[in-house]
Amino acid sequence: MELTARDLTVSRGGVPVLEGLSFTLKPGQVLVLRGPNGSGKTTLLRTLAGLQPPLAGEVSLPPEAIAYGAHADGLKGTLTVAENLAFWASVHGTRDIEPALTRFNLLGLRNRAAQSLSAGQKRRLGLARLLVTGRAIWLLDEPTVSLDAASVGLFADAVRTHVASGGAALIATHIDLGLEAEIFDVTPFKADPDAPSRTPAAFDEAFT
Template sequence: MTMLSVEGLAVSRGGLPVLENIGFTLEAGHALVLRGPNGIGKTTLLRTLAGLQPALAGTVSMPPESMAYAAHSDGLKSTLTVRENMTFWASVYATHDIEPALDRMNLRNLDHRAAHSLSAGQKRRLGLARLLVTGRPIWVLDEPTVSLDTASVALFAEAVRGHLSTGGAALIATHIDLGLEEARVLDLAPFKAKPPEEGGMQGAFDEAFL
C-alpha cells in the first residue's frame, strides 16, 4: 500500500530553487532514507512535504492527517516534566497511553524531571518519543539522531522498526546507518536544481509570486 507519493516536486530555499523533478513513493512497512551533502535541500524538502512551505511545482499525495514531522527542534515545554510533556502531546493527538513511549525511549526513570534539566541527548529522546503518541502512520524525520549516543540511536532504530512492523512508514534524512533492512536510500544529488541559465526553475519561482 502506497502511503506517500511525490511527483515532479520542486522546492526552494531563501527564494532560490534547490531541488527539482523529485519523484518517489513510500510504501507501508518501509522506510526511505534521504542522502546528500550538507545544503543540498534535505530539510527544505521535508518542510515542504510537511506543509510548512509551498512547493514550486509537483504534487504530494497522502491520506489526510497521516504525517508526523520531527524537525531539528525537540518541541518541548521546558518547565513541564517529561511525563507532562508526553501527556500534553498525547492530548494534542487524542491518544492516551504514554507508558509504552516512555519505556521504548528509556525515559521511565526521568519522567519526573523538568525538560530544561535534561541533557541534550535526553531532550532528543523525549522529542522523538512524541512520535509514538501521535498515532500517525507516516513519520518524517530530519536528522533524528543528533545528540544521541550509540545506545540511544539503537533505541530509536528499534522504535522505527516497531512502527514499520505495524504498517507505518518513515522518511528519514540522516547520515547515520540505522541498520533498517526495510529502508531504501534516495540520493538527492541528481535532483539538484539547475541554475536559471541552464534551464532551471527561476522563472517558475518568479511566477509563484506575481
C-alpha cells in the first residue's frame, strides 16, 4: 500500500500554508517531515489523514490504510492501559494486545488507569495503539514528545518492525530517531497568503 500526494495545497483556517506538494510514500519506507514550527507539517498530516480536505490537488491511498497519531494521546482516563488497547483493538477488528504491551514496555502497567500514568507513559500507550490498528500507513505528528531516550528507542524499534513487514511511516519530528529514512522538508512549499491573486478559501476544516 502506498500514499501519493499530487500537487497538493493545504490550508489552516482557510488560508493556504503549503502548496505544490507532490510525493509518494511506498511500502517499507520512512519519510521524515522537517520544517520550522508553524510551517504546516501538522496541517499536511491532518489533510493526508482525511480530517480536512485539500484546497487543491489530490491524495491517493487505499481505503482504511491510515493510522494517525496526533499530539493528543487519545486515551480514556478511567480505563486501564489494557482496556484502552482492547477498545482500539476491537474497533479495528484485532484481538491480541500483548505484542503492543510488550513492545512499549507496558506489561507492568496493564491494570493501571490511564489517568494515573505519567506523561511519558501516556505517550507510550498512545503509540501502542498503532500496533493494534492493523493499518499499513502510519502518519505521526511529533510522536516522541514526553518520551525519554529509552522510550524513543522503543518507538524507533516499532517503526523498524512495521516497515520491515511492508508498512510505511510519515513522521513529523525535529529529532534524529536513528531510522533509515528520507527527509522531506516542507519549507520550499510555503504558500504566500498575501499574494495578489490569493483569495481566502472557505473555512472547511474538520477541526481547528
